[in-house]
Amino acid sequence: MSLVNGKRQADWFADEAGTDADGPYAGIVFNRPIDQIFSYRVPARLEEVVRPGQRVRVPLGRGNKPAVGYCVRIDAEAPSGIDPSRVKEVLDVLDDPPLINAAMLELTRWMAGYYACSWGQALDAVVPAGVKNQAGTRVGTFLTVPDEIRKSLETLELPTKQAEALAVLCRSDEPLTIADLCRLAKCASGPITALRQRGYVNTVRRRLPKDAFNASSSAALGDDSDAKPIPALTVEQTAVMAAMTPALEGDEFATFLIHGVTGSGKTEVYLSAIERVMARGREAIVLVPEISLTPQTIRRFRRRFGKIAVLHSHLSDAERHRHWRSIAAGEVQVIVGARSAVFAPARRLGLIVIDEEHESTFKQETTPRYHARDVAVKRAQLERIPILLGSATPALETWRNAELGRYVRLPMMERVGARPMPKVELIDLSHERLPLGGLSEPLRQAMIAALKDDGQVMLLLNRRGFHTFVICPNPRCNQVLKCHACDVALTYHKGRRLLICHTCDAERPRPSACPNCQAPNLHYGGIGTERLEREVEMAFPDSVSRRMDSDTMRTPGSHEQVLAAFRSGEIKILLGTQMIAKGLDFPNVTLVGVVNADTALHMPDFRAAERTFQLVAQVAGRTGRGDRPGRVLVQTFAPDHYAIDCASRHDYEGFVACELPERQRFGMPPFGRLVRLIGRGPDEPQVRTFMNELLETLKAAALPGVTMHGPAPTPISKIRNLYRYHLRLRSESPRPLQTLLQAVAPSIAPPGEVELAIDVDPVNLL
DNA sequence: AGCACGCCGACT
């Protein structure tokens, strides 16, 4: 609805009757680290307009500088404890209708408390930038005909051109722009100006999508639903659906963990569940890791549901805005997207699905550092709807929640078509010679065999570049070349003849001698995908191979092109980083090789074993999806490590049985909660001093059950010339940590250029 | 986070 003079047209006569005794008050929060709700008087002209969930402009501070805030509530009377003489008035309403509904207001308030930020900051993170700046829309002047003129149209005596223009405008069901009317009435703007001056036409200012200004609007949300037969559910899928039915059909909160091995048909279960809630006129949100948001995935949803909204990071502001509005208007029933799609403004949400629930990309690494899975569970709880978490290798937090009965675990242990899980063979690198670099003799032989059999091969190596480090050969120096701005070893990229920092992307030419001691003949070591590619090309000159990592996939669409070429069989050997391992299934892949399974194992992170297990287990599921059996070869220096051993036997529960006691012994998640306080700044002593003071503040507020570690430099102690220290808080349950943070929050102002970040439930400890 | 107020060093 449009606003006229800040009022709804329907309420045009309301103010004469209004009693303006005290007037309503609006509770406003700001996108600033101020954890308070400010009260502003709502002036009479805005009384019928201001509603919770809108952005408003209000004067703030001594200079009454206009600031944008979010209205979170309307009070009939002045809230107690504020001086009425100091209350200011709301200036302006920015959104009509409101951007945020009641459920999302509640959700963001919870986020603020849980993730230790202000309500305003949480709200600001939920609304996309394109929506805030109304990208893709513009304000235009539109012409309408007043009713009395319309009625007396015949009796008016007007010059021909004006009469013609007026008639055209009367026949249009929509208000027209001046330009449109000129075109339709085949006249210049003169007659129209005359009509306006005579008061025969009115002008209204409206904000509309840009494409509405030139008549033809394109179908925004793709709709290529070519019906494909819906496969009948397997016995196991049927059983899982049956278990979820009461929740899907009643309005109740329930969290289901669909623990299904790769190839067990989890997606089909998601689709069936979505159909159930759609049939009741409800909407569903599907969250997938950004990397899985491929055309292939999207097509699958689109074929089944027709009109869906896809939210991914490459949308323009205008596209995102359009999708958001379309969702809020109830025009789309299925929303598929990455992390931030958890905030999609669905009106009657009926279901949330999170695929690959364990993926760390669901954690946002900027304030507010929320975990989309945990926010989604909270949202489901607030909206009283079911939520489905799907994974072959659930996060241990999720597993534990299932064990404790908070989530319902629904196992799916059979692969569709009764295909066996591929056999995984471990190659102990401590007993192997690696003549060329990355490929052991058994892996090379297996590749020869697979290719000879007309199968395809995937090789996974989680490191970009040619050499992963450069070191000075002089034993007295022996320094690894590091980035100038970061505490990180530089990687040599042979193709570009550059040393590159993978943390800040800084590049520099390779030096001819050690920058520290001038020794010549620097030693290059470690294997990255670039070097593996070279090795494969040399060993298999007759088979087309392709490298896929973020270096080769720079142009948009290249990802899809390579995958299409691999699918068609044109490419025989696909090698690359994580990005080849995610959610893709290629029936003709008969061999998967993990070049180095240990890359994550020795990280200084309590989740190192879990990450290693997940990586190997996921990759192992990528083969044997067609009719032919698959083989998986995993190269490792630690074949006896339980993470690798269990992954090779597809034994999730075995891994859990080894890992959980370790976690319990150290009180790590899922047996305790962590909060990480990260201080960073350009001056190391200043950061260190601040963090030490912060520790004292925390100790002074001491809470039973909260233990503190540090402060200590973070494992990567410097990034982009900012020194980093962290302090870790641990507790059995989240509550004491929340209380502690809230208690000390007012008294921790970092000095000068130091910044403090609070990471609740950290996933990344670097 | 901004932004104003406030109390101490090197300049016309």
Add this chain to the structure above:
DNA sequence: GTCGGCGTGCTC
């Protein structure tokens, strides 16, 4: 004598 350094405290 002043311009300005950024420490401290507030924002309905």
